[in-house]
Amino acid sequence: MIVVMKAGSPEAEISRLTEEFVSWGLTPEKIVGQHKVVIGLVGETVSLDPLQIQEVSSWIEQVLRVEQPFKRASRTYRHGEASEVAVPTPDKTVYFGEHHPIVVVAGPCSVENEDMIIETAERVKAAGAQFLRGGAFKPRTSPYAFQGHGESALGLLAAARHATGLGIITEVMDAADLDAIADVADVIQIGARNMQNFSLLKKVGAQDKPVLLKRGMAATIEDWLMAAEYILAAGNSNVILCERGIRTFDRQFARNTLDLSAIPVLRSLTHLPIMIDPSHGTGRAEYVPAMAMAAIAAGTDSLMIEVHPNPKKALSDGPQSLTPDRFDQLMQELAVIGTPLGRWTKQPAIV
Amino acid sequence: MIVVMKAGSPEAEISRLTEEFVSWGLTPEKIVGQHKVVIGLVGETVSLDPLQIQEVSSWIEQVLRVEQPFKRASRTYRHGEASEVAVPTPDKTVYFGEHHPIVVVAGPCSVENEDMIIETAERVKAAGAQFLRGGAFKPRTSPYAFQGHGESALGLLAAARHATGLGIITEVMDAADLDAIADVADVIQIGARNMQNFSLLKKVGAQDKPVLLKRGMAATIEDWLMAAEYILAAGNSNVILCERGIRTFDRQFARNTLDLSAIPVLRSLTHLPIMIDPSHGTGRAEYVPAMAMAAIAAGTDSLMIEVHPNPKKALSDGPQSLTPDRFDQLMQELAVIGTPLGRWTKQPAIV
């Protein structure tokens, strides 16, 4: 931690501060510049809050952090190595991580009925997906919009899991539903709007199922890693980070701005596996294939893609869903670059 | 709802669409332009989702909404009249609304101990505040930062309420704490990070205490009013909207960008009372007075200001807190413009 004093700070104040820092168990080291004095704080500074320090004296101009505020999520926590998240599914154990093939998660925005979810599951499995996504509880901007079928939809997901052997990813919005969701889901999703719902983060951190943590619409990379830190600190080390588009000044064509540079940035900062969701990230089906391709080229570990057997009739988020046929074609396009990059497994033949 | 067809849409497709809309109970009206055909949908369109409509045909270029998506929150719902939120406090009933004097809410970011909360309550009351704010449960970016004293802090707020007669505003982060909070609080706060925690919105909407709904960091005005609509639709009509700074590209000096234009915008769109929080809105105590002044001039109904007896020792958000002395002075400055604007009550003498 570096404390920059205002120009003209009295010597006595600097001495007082130095003593204060010593009393906290730190070793302050003073550098006298041309106009300003700077105090370096040596010792256990990770848990210190720069804003807190700033308040110790009104002569402090700014406090600069030298250490990252996240610890368990940081790449150095694992000595520079990537971690992997292993998820047992009915078919097999699927691994998310930079040394594994890309994992494809596909399915509808929300679970509508048994036929549609089973049909979608079969189609996406045939095309090569390892996980089925589908919302039972849906966060919707309007209270008058379809909110998901709730618990009954969980039953349908269980049926699709049983029928196809795919793993299930579905979102928890309310801690009260967590047990019911954990009974069915192989991975529990925290949605963008709940990324800083710290009560919920603590609760998914205190259970065993892996957690998919979507980035909030206005979350910095640091905010996001701190949210992951909540889950890790609560005891659950299986966290996957999913970029799904941030909110910027231009929302006319693409609904969000998919921040693919998050991939190399996260790779350098954290050991956690990375997923990209180009469906929410762009909000329009016609932009999804280009961005799915780009995500693979940039090095993602996983993709989440919305697929709906009949997007025109979808009860939510239709415009960003691909048809199963378009998804089949996309998987073949993805293989064209995923294969030479060594991140694509030979997909099962489409029956 | 206006449906714009792509240039070159086949006549047969337009007919098919028209029939589809009729089958929904709507009356479609067609306008044939130079390059494009436009279909106006007349009827019950409020609950329709433009994204849904877009999916009915791939020949649809865009769907433009003519009606606002919020209903109970809209000003027209009350025929253009403002609503007021009446809050019984030990001292008196306090009214939030555009035909009432400005209500001042003040207090520390978090409740630290009995002495500090009682002292702060007495000081802010003496300066003219009607409500004490103070966090028992604190949303913190880091899991390693102070998370609030929780239930024991609620007891201290009750003591401060009893000692001073001030109303209490405190935040709920977890529905499990709602009853305990409602026992003490006169107004329940939903924080910025939970603005789209729809489960929580439904629960505060289903109880009786008035709700202070803070704007999310990246929430549009429309998102925010839709969040209020969740509470209103659940049966609680006492909602106050609090602007607390949005996230923009410049975060170097002010931590957030306080969007004061939200005041005239909300005034034209909604009947709900408006509060401004310049403390979180700027993140630095030295900018708070200017922005509190500006909020009054722009027409706010209420102000929320952080005050801490000793900001240097504050366990959270110290740098944005005023000292009680600075708050006394600010209240006198605010009176200078609040009085000629007819929105300031004669304050009790400072003892």
Next chain:
Amino acid sequence: MIVVMKAGSPEAEISRLTEEFVSWGLTPEKIVGQHKVVIGLVGETVSLDPLQIQEVSSWIEQVLRVEQPFKRASRTYRHGEASEVAVPTPDKTVYFGEHHPIVVVAGPCSVENEDMIIETAERVKAAGAQFLRGGAFKPRTSPYAFQGHGESALGLLAAARHATGLGIITEVMDAADLDAIADVADVIQIGARNMQNFSLLKKVGAQDKPVLLKRGMAATIEDWLMAAEYILAAGNSNVILCERGIRTFDRQFARNTLDLSAIPVLRSLTHLPIMIDPSHGTGRAEYVPAMAMAAIAAGTDSLMIEVHPNPKKALSDGPQSLTPDRFDQLMQELAVIGTPLGRWTKQPAIV
């Protein structure tokens, strides 16, 4: 300048770096922390670029600036005192600055014809404005939109100046027009879109007329002060800073987000006078009065307001213009708070 080394940097590299910095004439001081080494650079560091330093070694993690990058624009350059910009106008010398009454600049977006500009000038003068604004050369998003009447409009501004005694503020878009504009204008405006047109900044810095520098739509406060620094460094010390709304994620109701917190932030950083333009800042006439009031309460030195005798027929930016009648009323509303704040001069009676 503070250089933070990556964890695990070799001792030899730190020695090499230290020698490099010494060879630049700097005095490096080393602080050895728990995980990282930090090097403080003492000496003439203002002109150093942190990005440049970062490249000296791949073991450097980050470089933190301790000094502000602007010098002539900084408040410390004038030992904490505000500067004033004195503008001789036909009527009198008008002063912009924090120790002077608020200066009001009003007029149409663009100069349309002699009658309208003279009529507007007379009306805004009668209401108390000291400057007439009006565009001869207009920056328009579309090449097909009205681009201003150019040189002939300058003649009309000169006529309005002569007829009313008001000072003139008009925008330069092309250095080729600078002389012609300087012949007529009392203050030369650099528009938001040209805030980082550094060639133009150097040219207005090399002439004598005062410069009104509008903030770019995505300019940070630091970028903006650096743009001012270009003008100051070129020899022109008469610069006024005008906030006119920044671009954020919400553009549905207000076209831009007027950043009024720029007022206290600038006040602490720079000695230059501050102007607020609520017309462009919100983009809608109905929001202008509230934001003009707020700007005064927050401490602005000047206001720029669009007034058009017949906004419905305006050739540009009609929706954000007030009618002269509404402007008369606004000036009386502004006096209600400007007077007790000691920033309002008794206005001439409206004839």
Next chain:
Amino acid sequence: MIVVMKAGSPEAEISRLTEEFVSWGLTPEKIVGQHKVVIGLVGETVSLDPLQIQEVSSWIEQVLRVEQPFKRASRTYRHGEASEVAVPTPDKTVYFGEHHPIVVVAGPCSVENEDMIIETAERVKAAGAQFLRGGAFKPRTSPYAFQGHGESALGLLAAARHATGLGIITEVMDAADLDAIADVADVIQIGARNMQNFSLLKKVGAQDKPVLLKRGMAATIEDWLMAAEYILAAGNSNVILCERGIRTFDRQFARNTLDLSAIPVLRSLTHLPIMIDPSHGTGRAEYVPAMAMAAIAAGTDSLMIEVHPNPKKALSDGPQSLTPDRFDQLMQELAVIGTPLGRWTKQPAIV
């Protein structure tokens, strides 16, 4: 153009408006909804400004555009076909466009001296680049930073062009330099900060050399296409669009947010060729390879990459430059996906 009237608009006002629109040569068509009346305007509406229309009556709630405001830049202007920009260079004519191999532009941020620019040119040519980039005139945030060597640097670019046969791309900041630049450059660059310098756009539109138009930091896709429209409307049809990162709330790790979704969005809206600049787009060399890969996968027609023989000594933008060795390696990585996508030409052997 769709005019939405406020609820409760008087019938007489709607009639008056209708007559007004007829007098403009338009055919208004009225749709009477449940709460609101909507008027569709049929006829020549492209040059109409929605803001202008809004002013015709205070009973107008909003005006929605149905047609795009750009014409020559739109894909429909070329009946859905892509255009190509053919650039004669000493070696050969290079084509930019979606039916051609990806064109790689590489070189230093600024031209420093003859040795460095010739060496860089030779290295990037050997690696497969077709164009050399290099700044003679540099837009720098600080007036105290290196501003480029100006005209003398143009001579060095000419020498590098002669020595290697590469085409030259360099930036114009001041119309006064345009002729001198056009003498040397094969493509003239308009930088992000001048994207809405409309005077300059008109001037590059009135000369013959192709123009590379970089996206402004806060420019929407629509703003950007309108800027291209200025050049096209002035008579120059050879415009290439270059995305180089937009400004968002997160600037801690990547300096800008590279908006790769611009690729599919532009592809659907315009016929113009697309370039991606991952160097400025991320601001850090270590993120460049991942984003260059992603750009190719998303379908870019061209890449611009900063290469400097000794980034540590670079006079500007060092931290985002690759070394020639890293660039060699990157070109081989790009071929791995460019080749199966059919967008990569066999590169000359690296000597």
